[in-house]
Amino acid sequence: MSKNYNKGKVIGMNSGKGPKRDKPGLNTQVQLNPEDLKDIACENCGCKYFRQVSAFKRVSALVSPTGKEQIVPVPTFRCDECGFINEEFRPIEQKTK
Numbered sequence: 128m129s130k131n132y133n134k135g136k137v138i139g140m141n142s143g144k145g146p147k148r149d150k151p152g153l154n155t156q157v158q159l160n161p162e163d164l165k166d167i168a169c170e171n172c173g174c175k176y177f178r179q180v181s182a183f184k185r186v187s188a189l190v191s192p193t194g195k196e197q198i199v200p201v202p203t204f205r206c207d208e209c210g211f212i213n214e215e216f217r218p219i220e221q222k223t224k
């Protein structure tokens with residue numbers, strides 16, 4: 128029967144509320160109407176405008192491909208009004224072991 132049609136492939140719906148999705152392959156350009164899209168507003172003050180900033184990660188010499196300590200910029204966005212960075216914009220937090 129058709130019992131296995133929803134096996135697999137349906138995962139990933141609850142992995143965060145951000146707009147980030149896997150990019151569709153090739154040139155499947157979807158026409159997006161900005162009016163249909165959900166605004167992302169600052170979770171602190173509600174401002175809808177953001178400014179690009181960079182966080183920086185330090186790569187220790189032990190894991191660096193060059194064998195030297197490196198600093199890697201991680202672009203993210205902060206509220207232009209109050210400077211708050213929404214959780215979905217935050218660069219990957221370092222895992223505490």
Ligand SMILES: [Zn+2]
Nearest residue numbers: 169172206209
């Ligand atoms: Zn704000």
